[in-house]
Amino acid sequence: MNLWNKNQEKLFFTESLKLAKANHLFYLDEDGRHLAYWPKSYRGVKSTLQSRNSLIGNYTENWVKNLLKSLISDENLHVVNQARIPALGITSRSPADIVISTVDKKILKASEVKVIFEVKMSIVWNWQYDVESNEILEIGDYRTHQGKPSFTRSDSILKAIGKCIDIRVSNFKASKIPIIVLGNAPLSNGFCKKADYLKSAGIIQGFWSLNPFPLNHGNTRKTTPKSGFLRMDSSMELKIHLNRLFNQNLNFFSGMQDLESLGQYIEMADMEDNCKQKGLKFLNLLKRS
DNA sequence: GGCAGCAATAGCGCTCACTC
């Protein structure tokens, strides 16, 4: 299965036109054109479309679900959307967009969850809908219109970070579950350092863009120095990173301790027999502090 | 069961501040 591209967006509009009217999917400009976004050069009267929000949210979520399903060969793993994990405070009020779990159920135990994905994808290119011919034509990438894809918007990223931190601090049971934020555009420059820091700190294991070619001309950032942000260029590359996540036995830990206490924990942990036991002991000491 | 009210979520237009 291909990663995100123009065809996916065209398909979104084609499919959505079966469910919604054109004026719920496109803006109508002063020249009578139906447009996905207001072009940068447009100076006429504008409105803000809201009716597309849930449609694009559902479409991208299902697209990610099918993509992940096509990449997972392990029969014991399942891709679940709108998952609830009560132990982590993830309820029906704010379910996890996508999770990979060991059981095919909507309500999951923390121990059944292998990875949590927060999906932040939106329409990247600008599109014009020709009512007469029923054709949808691409008229420019995200540099040519006034809208901004989620990954380039600070508030969208802050929202994602907030949700991830909310999960991280909900329960110690969340400490073994990697969290990935998925998008379809490059991360804005201001958040690249933060993405690396969030990865180093263990809060979010990555911001992954599933759109290899978000621009019609020119290139975009492939990765950040510490891989907090990654642009996947093929489904195989995505699969490699997914497998890496599954094979790592990750543990999130955090704290604010004075050096003396930390030194004592290290000394106590060092009394254990092997490295794994030492690590476990250290984490338990941190947990109890 | 049906309805209203409320809160949460989501995407995106808008404005302001800052930098070049």
Added chain:
DNA sequence: GAGTGAGCGCTATTGCTGCC
């Protein structure tokens, strides 16, 4: 002046709750 980033606020949608 143009471009960019940050963040506020708007509104459609959805789900929950309480009331009748």
